[in-house]
Amino acid sequence: MRPPVLRRLLAGLAALALLFAWAAPAQAAAKAKVDFFVKSYTLAPGSSALIYTLLFADRPLPVASNAVSLKYELINQPAAFTLQEAGHPNNCSVDIADLLELTCGPMVDRLTPEGVDSGVVGYVQVAEGATAGQTATLSATMTVKGYAPVRRTAKIVVGEGVTLTAVDPEKERSAAPGATIDTPLTITNSSTVPAQGTAIVASAQYAFQSRTQFSNCSYLEGVLTSCVFPQTLAPGVTYRVTLPMRVRQDTAAPSEQYAGWQWMTDEEFADFRQYVLKGGFGRLGAAGKGGVLRLTEVTTAKAGPPQAVTGYTSHGMKLTVTGEQSTDLAAVGVTARGKKGAVVTVPVGLRNNGPAALDRSRVNPGWPTVRFYVPNGATAVKVPELCAPMASSGKVDETRRGEPGELRYSCDFYNLLKVGGTLSFDFGLRMDKVVTGARGAVAVGAPAEELNKANNTAAVVINPPVAAPGGSGGSGGGGGLPITGPAAAGLVAVGLLLVLGGAGAFLLTRRRS
Template sequence: MLPDVAVAAGAGTQVAPILFAEKDTVLYNTAMTFELSGDLDGVAFKADEFGDCQADGATKLTCSLPFEFDLGPDGVIGYFEAELTAAKTALGKTGKITTTFTADGIAKVTTTAGVTVAEGVDLAAGKGSKISVKAGAGFDAKLQVTNTSDKVLHGAAIIFNTDYAFSSAREFSNCRYSDGQVNTCLFEQDLQPGATYRTSLPYRLRPDTAAPGGAYGEMQWLTGDDYQDLLEYMDKAGYEGPGRAGKGGKLGLTAQASAREVQQTDPDLDNNWQNVEIKVLGRQGTDFAAVGATAKGAKGDTVTLPVGTRNNGPATRDASRIGSAAATVIVTIPAQAKVVSVPDGCTKAEDDSVKTNPKALQYVCFSSPLFKAKTTVLWKFGVQLTADVTNAKGLVEVNPPCQCERFAKDTNKKNDTAAIVINPVAGAGSGGQGGGGSLPITGSQTALFGGAGAVLVAAGVLGFFVARRRRTRFEA
């Protein structure tokens, strides 16, 4: 699938398709052909310097991969990229790109995307800031943008990529929100050439933020047209959008009215970024407790083992920025139990980085990167008993020590393990919850750790939305 493309007159942009497959697969002899059509005189493809793309005149380009290509439901980007250029005389011209994706063993996939030669402008973000804040306290993110071009900019937008710790303290009607956080704001005002504009977003650091620690936010400024192109592409591609509109008044930038004639795009996004770095004061950590299970059955029976971990808090664990699981759980299956169903998010442990007992049958399960305080994640294993067993034991371990990037600052390591027991004998010890007692399952937590998800690029804009998508076939 290819987003609509806005290329600045007198400049160039990367055309970046996003590819998905219904299920994980390996493809061979893959190629993507791009072809221009419509009123696009002065618009041309440029072959890359590494030789993976070959031009057939100015309007046709074929890019191929000389190696096997892994593709799955999460999608990939960064392959089959083409550079599109436009002459200054092409301003205002429109047309389309037709893409054709081919690989051994599948039917070719053809899609189309619009092309617009837009007026080039340049936004420059303000400097980053560093703030010290206690968990639960409020703070303001002071944002700045300058229209460094010699043209009036007709509308601007900002996209927020903030850690979970950033909670919006107030809502605005021209901004969009989800899970208590602002995701985007659109300013439908004019920005004068050379002028600098400021705004301020009120935040509150969530009370369950780990301390001492840090939280980070990145903000990217876009032209209003590039932002609208991004939203249209997300809707077309089946991505979740940036959320609902806020319920308050408008967040504003100083503006002056100006006549509008053509679409605008920013071809240089390197200077569009601003960040807010939070130093979290205080002291509160995270206690992960293992959740074990008990089951009863006879030889030949299939029983369910709901095992997992609970974040007792008081701090939420957020590993989203580094793209790793908040909790890694190792499950040792009791002897004489054959695993017949493996839950999503779990795989057989087959190397030293995840095995804790080389002689046992073990599985490793990954939580999502965000694991909120006072919530539980369970994975339900189905096992068939191959013999009549009594007090057959297994083990659940949460974040066991390893020479790897795994959470190691658990505040109570005594409950990091819990037993699995099949057909327990009274007085012989039983399984159940780590640390004893019953743990309620609260909140919603995605058990499957699928990396950072698909990255969106539309009109040269890097999107921050990690979103679910409808996947029904091979797509390009």
């Protein structure tokens, strides 16, 4: 190849390299996509419902205060439908003139792919004289500062009012781990019209394990979440369904566990389910693979207008778990490295070694807590919202959760920690001073019944000493995370082009010599 030709080739390669180098950062800086979802409703005449709205972004997107607004409108809809606020002060304001426009300021500081509840306190309401089957379209517009407005709609349907009355709505029982606790739920159709299809939505703790999983019900980790009964309940007749359950074998004892079951029509459940599938109200889980769970005294279901219950109908149960079964909680420490001025993420927490699971989703005893002691030379600049400053005396300032700059923190949790599970809190530590082997600690705050006090503390070590050649060093290390994804592919291409260019330059130099 002649030198001028090679020079032109190298120039082309260099231009491509610059193109890739420019394109990769541009792709990384692409703007997030934002969206939202408004729940649809089936409402009885004379009733109203809180407007549940989920806000999304295709990646975690922090937003400033007042950077997000929502406007709900009923445009050219039947007069039976109106909007309402909850009074002042509040985060929604209704147009008093006609009650057809509601402007709200969501109480959020970030949007996420999973969706965040807007926290708006606004209502859609149906007039007393509304007719079953009437529908309206609720138009909604979300505006995020720096983004184009997004518009979505929800469907509001007037359902024929039915009254379901719970018989023995509150129950109390005692049982040991592993015991059978089959639970009957009994309701009466107190309406003058048949109830043409009903459903229950369950809210039960991990201890309530289903012994049989039915095909018309949903389950999450063995716990019933919902059932749909496509049956007609005659006016004035009482019906019963029995839920086959046991106390899960690894339930802590003694303890208190709670469950609740809310009744609704099948049309109301369809609205509820759509919202859950978008990320609201938790998860329903998969359908069971057994037979069909049915209400007793069933008649053939008949077609009719949509229906909605006229009041809140539910059953609740308090279960006192007897016996003695605690658990071993082990502190989980960490070793990390960082240069002066760098912010290092340090995950600290605890592991449940069993034999009992801990469920704090309903009952929240004062343990366990994770206590973190910041290593010397570091400052906590990023603190989880569930962590609050703790004085040397052990007193926790609950009013300053998530506040940076303290030496000690106490962190709570309010969910389920199964046997073998790990609970972790990520702190961001700024390296103000590089101290070789700087030590902090993580400790488990637990009462006397915790089984093993020997593993309740663990070390947090920053910049441990480097092992001598041939020895074994500590965990962690310098350098950043590996670059992956489309931007990395561009950088790899840049490197390849530069390598090719270098090879060509070497050949050109060699030929000249």
